[in-house]
Amino acid sequence: MSAVELIQSAKNASGLLNRASTSQKNAVLATLANLLEANASEIIDANATDLANGVQNGMAVGLQDRLRLTQERIAALGRAVLDIIALPDPVGGVVSGKTLANGLKISQVRVPFGVIGMIYEARPNVTIDISALAIKSGNALVLRGGSAAENTNRVLIGLVKSALEQHGFSPDAIQTVDAFGRDGAKAIMTARGLVDVLIPRGSANLIQTVVQESKVPVIETGDGVVHIYVDESADLEKAVPIILNSKIQRPSVCNSLETLLVNQKVASKLLPKLAKGLAEADVTVHADAEAKVLMPGAEPATEEDWKTEYLALELAVRVVADLDQALEHIAKYSTRHTESILTEDIRSAERFLSEVDSAVVMVNSSTRFTDGGEFGFGAEVGISTQKLHARGPMGLEVLTSTKWLVRGDGQVRS
Amino acid sequence: MSAVELIQSAKNASGLLNRASTSQKNAVLATLANLLEANASEIIDANATDLANGVQNGMAVGLQDRLRLTQERIAALGRAVLDIIALPDPVGGVVSGKTLANGLKISQVRVPFGVIGMIYEARPNVTIDISALAIKSGNALVLRGGSAAENTNRVLIGLVKSALEQHGFSPDAIQTVDAFGRDGAKAIMTARGLVDVLIPRGSANLIQTVVQESKVPVIETGDGVVHIYVDESADLEKAVPIILNSKIQRPSVCNSLETLLVNQKVASKLLPKLAKGLAEADVTVHADAEAKVLMPGAEPATEEDWKTEYLALELAVRVVADLDQALEHIAKYSTRHTESILTEDIRSAERFLSEVDSAVVMVNSSTRFTDGGEFGFGAEVGISTQKLHARGPMGLEVLTSTKWLVRGDGQVRS
Numbered sequence: 001m002s003a004v005e006l007i008q009s010a011k012n013a014s015g016l017l018n019r020a021s022t023s024q025k026n027a028v029l030a031t032l033a034n035l036l037e038a039n040a041s042e043i044i045d046a047n048a049t050d051l052a053n054g055v056q057n058g059m060a061v062g063l064q065d066r067l068r069l070t071q072e073r074i075a076a077l078g079r080a081v082l083d084i085i086a087l088p089d090p091v092g093g094v095v096s097g098k099t100l101a102n103g104l105k106i107s108q109v110r111v112p113f114g115v116i117g118m119i120y121e122a123r124p125n126v127t128i129d130i131s132a133l134a135i136k137s138g139n140a141l142v143l144r145g146g147s148a149a150e151n152t153n154r155v156l157i158g159l160v161k162s163a164l165e166q167h168g169f170s171p172d173a174i175q176t177v178d179a180f181g182r183d184g185a186k187a188i189m190t191a192r193g194l195v196d197v198l199i200p201r202g203s204a205n206l207i208q209t210v211v212q213e214s215k216v217p218v219i220e221t222g223d224g225v226v227h228i229y230v231d232e233s234a235d236l237e238k239a240v241p242i243i244l245n246s247k248i249q250r251p252s253v254c255n256s257l258e259t260l261l262v263n264q265k266v267a268s269k270l271l272p273k274l275a276k277g278l279a280e281a282d283v284t285v286h287a288d289a290e291a292k293v294l295m296p297g298a299e300p301a302t303e304e305d306w307k308t309e310y311l312a313l314e315l316a317v318r319v320v321a322d323l324d325q326a327l328e329h330i331a332k333y334s335t336r337h338t339e340s341i342l343t344e345d346i347r348s349a350e351r352f353l354s355e356v357d358s359a360v361v362m363v364n365s366s367t368r369f370t371d372g373g374e375f376g377f378g379a380e381v382g383i384s385t386q387k388l389h390a391r392g393p394m395g396l397e398v399l400t401s402t403k404w405l406v407r408g409d410g411q412v413r414s
Numbered sequence: 415m416s417a418v419e420l421i422q423s424a425k426n427a428s429g430l431l432n433r434a435s436t437s438q439k440n441a442v443l444a445t446l447a448n449l450l451e452a453n454a455s456e457i458i459d460a461n462a463t464d465l466a467n468g469v470q471n472g473m474a475v476g477l478q479d480r481l482r483l484t485q486e487r488i489a490a491l492g493r494a495v496l497d498i499i500a501l502p503d504p505v506g507g508v509v510s511g512k513t514l515a516n517g518l519k520i521s522q523v524r525v526p527f528g529v530i531g532m533i534y535e536a537r538p539n540v541t542i543d544i545s546a547l548a549i550k551s552g553n554a555l556v557l558r559g560g561s562a563a564e565n566t567n568r569v570l571i572g573l574v575k576s577a578l579e580q581h582g583f584s585p586d587a588i589q590t591v592d593a594f595g596r597d598g599a600k601a602i603m604t605a606r607g608l609v610d611v612l613i614p615r616g617s618a619n620l621i622q623t624v625v626q627e628s629k630v631p632v633i634e635t636g637d638g639v640v641h642i643y644v645d646e647s648a649d650l651e652k653a654v655p656i657i658l659n660s661k662i663q664r665p666s667v668c669n670s671l672e673t674l675l676v677n678q679k680v681a682s683k684l685l686p687k688l689a690k691g692l693a694e695a696d697v698t699v700h701a702d703a704e705a706k707v708l709m710p711g712a713e714p715a716t717e718e719d720w721k722t723e724y725l726a727l728e729l730a731v732r733v734v735a736d737l738d739q740a741l742e743h744i745a746k747y748s749t750r751h752t753e754s755i756l757t758e759d760i761r762s763a764e765r766f767l768s769e770v771d772s773a774v775v776m777v778n779s780s781t782r783f784t785d786g787g788e789f790g791f792g793a794e795v796g797i798s799t800q801k802l803h804a805r806g807p808m809g810l811e812v813l814t815s816t817k818w819l820v821r822g823d824g825q826v827r828s
Contacts, residue, residue, distance in 0.1 A: 106789060255802065353819050362819075365822030388610075388803045403773060406754075407776075
């Protein structure tokens with residue numbers, strides 16, 4: 001079969017899954033969790049092949065770690081699938097409705113998208129995550145994973161197909177176009193009318209390529225050049241732990257802090273203390289001239305630093321005159337993911353909340369809380385940095401659309 | 415200024431409008447309504463120039479009518495602007511929210527998109543409609559109207575700018591790129607980061623071009639190959655008026671009926687009676703072999719007819735074996751806008767509602783009710799045939815996104 005034929009077969013198989021009951025979908029998920037456990041050694045064997053190929057091709061150690069599946073990681077994947085069983089089914093929920101003056105009853109109900117596409121990198125846990133989320137939300141799925149995980153993904157997708165089949169659904173409802181390489185990705189991106197929404201996950205580069213090339217509607221999950229602004233009224237006892245937590249707790253993820261803006265009135269009190277904490281955690285600081293004086297060992301910041309998502313133990317620091325200048329800096333350099341103000345002044349807080357145009361805007365909070373799990377969604381589809389359809393951490397509802405049902409008794413329009 | 419600079423200036427002006435209060439925005443709208451009335455003769459003069467150019471260029475009579483503004487039409491536009499004042503402001507509405515276990519208070523609130531783009535044809539009423547909707551929803555606006563309405567639009571946009579300016583907003587918050595022709599449209603479609611959402615309105619051809627070429631997220635307002643299926647259990651006394659209303663009441667719009675599917679068990683009773691009503695309204699019928707026998711004067715239907723949105727007094731008619739075959743036909747040929755089943759059988763009704771994958775699915779209702787006004791939205795941005803963000807008739811809320819506000823007191827993630 002061609003890539004387009006595979007996608008068409010997912011579309012053909014989607015109807016039954018779109019209309020499946022919650023208990024049918026949960027049964028598929030329970031079986032999938034069992035199959036993951038029962039086939040752990042087969043998964044690990046396939047993964048070993050991918051890892052060996054990766055090592056031979058000079059794959060970076062960090063990427064090898066993302067690719068690696070162990071007994072424990074497979075068990076964790078199975079538990080994540082079981083967790084999704086416990087989530088409420090978004091399908092069938094009534095969003096709004098009323099009876100019109102002419103007696104027509106109209107209601108807007110949640111329905112699955114139909115077929116979801118995903119293009120992502122060599123992280124096989126994503127394969128199981130998105131499969132479980134798609135099944136729970138009643139969607140068929142077309143996947144293009146990283147070639148470096150091809151063997152692992154083939155086994156994992158085989159297990160998903162088997163779980164579907166055991167409960168009377170067509171295994172075609174999940175398809176991979178990995179065998180077609182880049183052409184497979186292209187087939188998904190041009191499958192208007194077959195794929196209803198496409199979610200790219202991975203590097204900024206991958207996401208931008210998909211956003212630019214896709215003819216299918218895309219949900220952009222973006223990179224985060226995340227800012228904290230320390231206001232002149234900030235409680236510095238709170239500020240230091242928040243800044244350190246935002247930067248250090250998990251620097252490789254999109255909600256970690258990248259640029260710190262400090263009001264000049266508190267810079268001399270805050271920065272020396274902060275520099276110590278950052279140094280203890282081996283954070284490289286890129287500071288503007290005013291901050292550099294207060295942070296021993298800092299490197300000079302360049303224009304490039306303000307634009308950079310380090311995803312590493314590096315931090316850009318700038319001293320600003322006031323809230324206005326902080327807002328200007330954020331408007332200019334932010335990727336509109338997450339920004340936080342540290343302040344005890346309610347007017348500064350409200351102004352920041354109102355004027356910063358980002359998916360998540362915070363007061364006196366670590367930026368690391370921008371997360372579907374932390375927000376209580378129970379599942380994380382990613383964090384949307386676009387404004388259409390979904391913005392910020394995305395839960396299961398993001399994988400649904402709505403349709404309008406109209407029930408009449410012979411009404412005509414006059 | 416270049417087209418990109420004009421768009422950038424709208425972006426720069428958007429912040430103040432994004433954060434405007436409801437009363438500020440309503441004041442702008444009230445002024446706009448007054449300006450329309452006070453400047454009717456200037457509008458009509460500019461419109462006369464456009465019409466004269468249109469006649470010279472051989473513009474079709476129907477298009478001339480859409481382009482024409484009269485004293486009465488300008489008065490109606492003003493009333494429509496005043497109606498929008500009465501609508502609830504979607505901005506600031508809290509969509510969801512809670513306090514997390516760690517004390518963080520999170521809330522998801524409606525915010526304006528920022529800058530909305532619209533590409534449309536030579537219908538100057540759209541210029542005022544979308545301007546009023548954008549102002550009410552706090553959005554800046556970049557317009558590319560049909561070149562044939564350029565003079566009229568220049569005057570109308572001047573009035574909108576004046577209304578904004580009189581209330582302390584920058585006139586840059588509404589811009590037209592008409593002066594740049596096709597390059598203006600291209601500038602909007604590639605303005606990622608400046609334009610947040612793009613809404614094309616007009617012919618299927620225009621919309622598909624925008625959908626295919628735009629790098630900015632698009633809301634697709636689509637064409638309607640709208641179906642009615644007459645079930646074997648249908649009440650034929652109700653069926654005839656519903657079908658005639660759906661086809662005849664306003665054939666030029668997207669929610670009018672294009673293809674009628676009739677269960678073979680009721681074809682011989684329904685079709686002769688229906689043929690009479692259709693003939694009286696001068697509707698040309700394109701019938702399949704079985705229907706043709708029952709409908710004197712019908713032309714034979716071709717494969718092309720099933721795919722055609724006539725937008726005229728023409729109707730395709732097919733006799734089907736049963737509901738299954740009707741669902742198959744709809745799945746194959748529908749543009750997923752609106753479909754209606756006529757039936758007295760609750761099982762057929764529920765199956766149709768569940769299995770038809772269209773924006774609006776109806777039982778025993780004229781398809782003409784798929785309309786923002788009829789649904790009680792008070793304003794109509796268009797009818798979305800895509801599944802992302804908005805589906806079906808779109809009201810003011812469609813012009814908003816959301817953002818998450820997080821209020822903490824020093825929380826860090828462990």
